[in-house]
Amino acid sequence: MFENRPNIFSKKYGQWGPLFIRLVAGYHLIQGVMDNILYRLHMQEFISFLREHQLPYPTLAYLSVYTQFICGCLFIAGYYQRIAALLMIINFIFAILFVHIGDVYANTFPALFMLASSLSLFFSGAGKLSIDYYLQRKGKRNKRYNIR
Template identity: 40%
Template sequence: MRRKRNNWLTLPQLAGGADLALLATRLVVGAFLIYGVWDNIVSAERMAEFEKFLTIKGFAMPWLMARLSVYAQFLVGVAFIAGFATRWAGLVCAFNFIVALVMVDAPLGIRPAFPAAALVVIGLIFATIGAGRIAIDAMLSRR
């Protein structure tokens, strides 16, 4: 009887869906990251706007930082979707959004800072636990 009660509280039967949950998270976050920077990649005008924004926020070398941030987010998005080099992508994601938090979002308060904070945490999760079994990383590690 006690064991059934603990199962009800801890729901161990859901653990079997962990790889699907990781896949869903990778797909959603990866698509979000790509969507968020795609306009900067295809439009020099939008990239210039982002560079101007970074200048206003006091970033060193805003021309370079704009491109590093945009292409880092794009490549992280692709890596998350594919489940390739996911731990490295997680580290890059966390670092990029820590910078965004410190330099841009934190002074605005918790609600505006939440998306960047969530992306730091998601990056750290992927950096520590990896992509799961439904990923290129898993296929490579089996070889």
């Protein structure tokens, strides 16, 4: 009976979905790297952790940490959403391949969650409750950068 009717609720409120993903994923990104940004010792521990996993350039830890922080802020604001999501897709594919292969699921889950969230935001965009949507409506963003 209900499955044959158009889902009026999701049509009306469907644009809230990306907001919830953006807020949780953005907060998780920021919270996960703040200690590395604020405390030099934590960054050195992260570099040592990467060296233990035989990553070729452990100083890329700085790039990863600051990219996660910036993209977390962009996720929350809904600004340059697809670019931020693409950067996080790349980051977490590398994290899963180089650090979490062979690891237990509980340790791998945060990286999988971030990869899935980033993929979702890459394909869906930021939604209507975002800076991207506001700028597109004002005509300040290139039309090819489709927000939806």
